[in-house]
Amino acid sequence: MFHRYQGLVSHRDGTMYWWIEIPGDGGQLRFKSNTSPQSILLAATPHLVKDEWVHMAFSHDAAAKHGVACLNGQEKIAGSWSLPTGNFATYRTGIGVVNCADGLGTFNGALDEVMIFQSPLTAAEVQDAMDGFDEPVATQPNPADGKTYVPADVTLGWTSNGVSPMHNVYLGTSFDGLARVAQGLTETTFQPAEPLEYGTTHFWRIDEVNGAPDNTVFAGDVWIFTTEPFSYPIAGVTATASSYAAGMGPEKAVDGSGLTGDLHSNDNTHMCLTSPSGSQPAWIQFQFDKVYKLDQMWVWNSNQGVEPFVGFGVKDVAIEYSPDGETWRALAGVPEFTQAAGTNNYAHSTAVDFGGVEAKYVKLTVNSNWGMLKQYGLSEVRFLYVPVQARLPQPAVAATGVSLSDLDRRHDDSGDRLDCRVHERPVRRADHPARGRPVDALGVQQRQDAPLLPGRTVLGHAPELDGQRS
Numbered sequence: 001m002f003h004r005y006q007g008l009v010s011h012r013d014g015t016m017y018w019w020i021e022i023p024g025d026g027g028q029l030r031f032k033s034n035t036s037p038q039s040i041l042l043a044a045t046p047h048l049v050k051d052e053w054v055h056m057a058f059s060h061d062a063a064a065k066h067g068v069a070c071l072n073g074q075e076k077i078a079g080s081w082s083l084p085t086g087n088f089a090t091y092r093t094g095i096g097v098v099n100c101a102d103g104l105g106t107f108n109g110a111l112d113e114v115m116i117f118q119s120p121l122t123a124a125e126v127q128d129a130m131d132g133f134d135e136p137v138a139t140q141p142n143p144a145d146g147k148t149y150v151p152a153d154v155t156l157g158w159t160s161n162g163v164s165p166m167h168n169v170y171l172g173t174s175f176d177g178l179a180r181v182a183q184g185l186t187e188t189t190f191q192p193a194e195p196l197e198y199g200t201t202h203f204w205r206i207d208e209v210n211g212a213p214d215n216t217v218f219a220g221d222v223w224i225f226t227t228e229p230f231s232y233p234i235a236g237v238t239a240t241a242s243s244y245a246a247g248m249g250p251e252k253a254v255d256g257s258g259l260t261g262d263l264h265s266n267d268n269t270h271m272c273l274t275s276p277s278g279s280q281p282a283w284i285q286f287q288f289d290k291v292y293k294l295d296q297m298w299v300w301n302s303n304q305g306v307e308p309f310v311g312f313g314v315k316d317v318a319i320e321y322s323p324d325g326e327t328w329r330a331l332a333g334v335p336e337f338t339q340a341a342g343t344n345n346y347a348h349s350t351a352v353d354f355g356g357v358e359a360k361y362v363k364l365t366v367n368s369n370w371g372m373l374k375q376y377g378l379s380e381v382r383f384l385y386v387p388v389q390a391r392l393p394q395p396a397v398a399a400t401g402v403s404l405s406d407l408d409r410r411h412d413d414s415g416d417r418l419d420c421r422v423h424e425r426p427v428r429r430a431d432h433p434a435r436g437r438p439v440d441a442l443g444v445q446q447r448q449d450a451p452l453l454p455g456r457t458v459l460g461h462a463p464e465l466d467g468q469r470s
Contacts, residue, residue, distance in 0.1 A: 007098030007105040008056070009114055017088045019098055020058060021105060031058040031069055031081065039081045041069045053112065055130045059120045068120075073127040135218050136161035138188075138206035143225040150225045152198055155191040164208035164218065171204045173197075175222060178205055198230040231295035231384035238287045243278025245375070250284050253378045259300075263345040264379045268304040273312060273377040282376045285363040291323050292385035294354035297362070299337055301349060302377030307342035311371025314378060315339070318367060319352065321359035331357070339370040340379070348382070356386060 010019035018033040031041040041058065057070040060081055067081025091100070095114050098105025115129060142157035143150045160167065169182035169190045182190050196202060203224050210216040239250035250272050252258075258270025274282045301313035319331040331354065338349035362383070366376045395402045 005098055005105045006107045006109075007094065007096065008107060008111065009116070010094045010098050010100065011088065011091050017091055018083060020056070021098055029056060029069060029071070029076075031067060033081065033083050035082055035084045039067070039083075041067045041077055041079060041081055043069050043071065043076045057121070057126045057129065059126070061120045070123070070126050073123075073130045075123055136163050136208060137218050137220040138167065138208055141204075141206075141223045145223040146225070148226045149228045152195040152227050153191070154196065154225075154227070155189055156204060157189045158206050160188050161208045161218065163210070164216075165211050166209040168207040168209060168217070169204070170207070171202065173200060173202055175203050178203060178222070184209070196227050198227055201226045231386050234288055234292055234383045234385050236289055237381075237383060239272075239284060239381075240287075241272065241274065241284040242282045243275035245273045245275050248273040248377070253284065253381050254286065256380070259380060260345075263347055264300045264303055265344050266303050266305050266307075266342050266346070271302055271304065271377055271379045273302070274375050276373070276375050278375075280374065281365050281367065282374075283363060283365045284378070285361060286381065286383070287325075288360050288383070291358050291360045292383070293356050293358055293388050294321070294362075295356065295384045295386050296354060297352040298348040298382040298384070299350040299352065300346060300379035300381070301337050301340045303340040303342055303346045303379045304377070305342045307340050307370075309371075310373060311339065311369055312373070312375055312377035313337065313339045313370045314364070314366050314376050315370050316367040318365045320363045320365070321354070321357055322361040322363075323358055325361050328361075328363070329357075346379070348380075 006022050008020040008022065010021075011017045018031075021030050021032065022028060023030075029043040033039040055070075055072050057073075059068045059070070060066070060083070062083065065080060065082040066078065068078040069076050093116065094100040096107040096111055121129065138158040138160060140159040143154060156169065156171075158167075165186060167182075167185045167188065168180055169185065170178040171181045171192065172178040181192060201224055203222055205222045206220045208218040208220065210218075237254040239254045241250035244250055247269060248271060252270060252272040258265045258267055264270070272284070297319075299314075301307075304310075304312060307313055314337045317334060317337060319334050320328045321331060322328045331352070334352060335350060340346055340349060369376050
């Protein structure tokens with residue numbers, strides 16, 4: 001049985017402020033405040049049924065002096081509604097009562113959950129609240145979930161649930177292989193102690209951790225990102241050779257024909273081969289559109305179906321490189337080229353390390369092959385280069401609204417000077433040639449003598465000379 005004026009939620013401690021009540025028969029819902037006259041939103045048809053759960057929501061927009069009452073996620077009434085003026089910050093909020101001071105209007109029923117928000121909700125947000133919120137987990141990962149070409153020296157970031165004061169970070173290279181790499185962080189950023197592996201997909205998760213006494217842990221979603229490769233393929237390579245057989249010119253070694261992904265066929269029309277009457281020693285030369293800092297050369301050796309029997313594939317080779325086609329240097333430590341099996345789906349079997357030398361031309365002079373005939377063949381050659389441009393400028397490219405006080409500035413007798421900061425391109429460690437780690441992100445200083453003025457567009461660059469910061 002309902003009693004007179006039962007309270008559901010109130011912010012009232014003796015003197016009235018605002019409250020939600022129902023009359024004794026449960027036939028109305030009233031959202032009231034102690035203005036003069038009182039602000040009331042009244043849904044006048046019966047809403048509460050014995051032994052049935054009902055979801056009620058009341059929303060107030062103080063700026064618009066407007067209120068909305070919803071029942072089971074549907075708007076029932078809206079109209080003018082405001083709060084009285086005064087300081088009511090010390091008032092207690094009561095659940096299941098009209099007045100916290102004396103217990104007036106105690107609710108004779110069951111309340112499952114009460115939520116009070118700091119801003120008015122839309123109808124869609126009311127429905128979300130009625131359906132129940134997800135666990136308060138971290139959101140908005142940075143890098144974004146699924147992002148590729150992420151710097152190896154990435155700083156992870158996220159948005160906290162707004163409740164938990166601490167955060168645990170998990171990181172790994174598989175969904176089931178996450179390991180905790182940080183615990184009890186109070187900041188919402190984390191940079192791994194060691195730079196991550198290049199060209200690798202990484203999985204990570206943030207667990208939000210409550211404080212004492214419960215220390216509840218809210219395990220977050222698992223996000224993924226892929227780090228940038230250490231080096232990139234050079235496009236538009238041209239090739240010439242000492243000689244070539246009909247239909248098997250040197251261009252076949254750089255045009256990608258015969259490749260599906262990174263696997264080559266055994267179709268000889270997609271390979272290059274020298275002429276049986278060509279001059280000796282045989283050679284093939286590659287030219288790029290500009291000077292590159294070379295990392296590796298991948299070699300798919302001659303892969304004709306007869307390769308195991310005739311051995312056209314290159315075996316021993318001397319490699320030279322040049323920045324201008326006139327001054328040549330020999331590359332040290334050239335490995336023996338592995339013989340191909342003559343089968344389809346052939347992955348490159350030799351990788352030649354160039355160690356970051358700078359070149360526009362590369363020449364291979366063949367000393368021997370895997371057979372007895374004086375013909376030499378290749379299926380495909382791919383050159384990989386290391387980008388040397390500065391990256392990750394701060395402020396970001398095309399950033400607007402940048403505060404002059406936020407810039408790292410210097411002052412001297414000549415006036416204001418701007419110190420822009422960029423990140424170096426990561427370099428490969430000599431003691432671990434297959435993978436690298438970035439150096440510390442030191443600033444590259446570009447000095448501008450003219451004073452910086454508000455509202456102006458600033459153009460700048462951070463040139464790299466011979467792979468060195470300048």
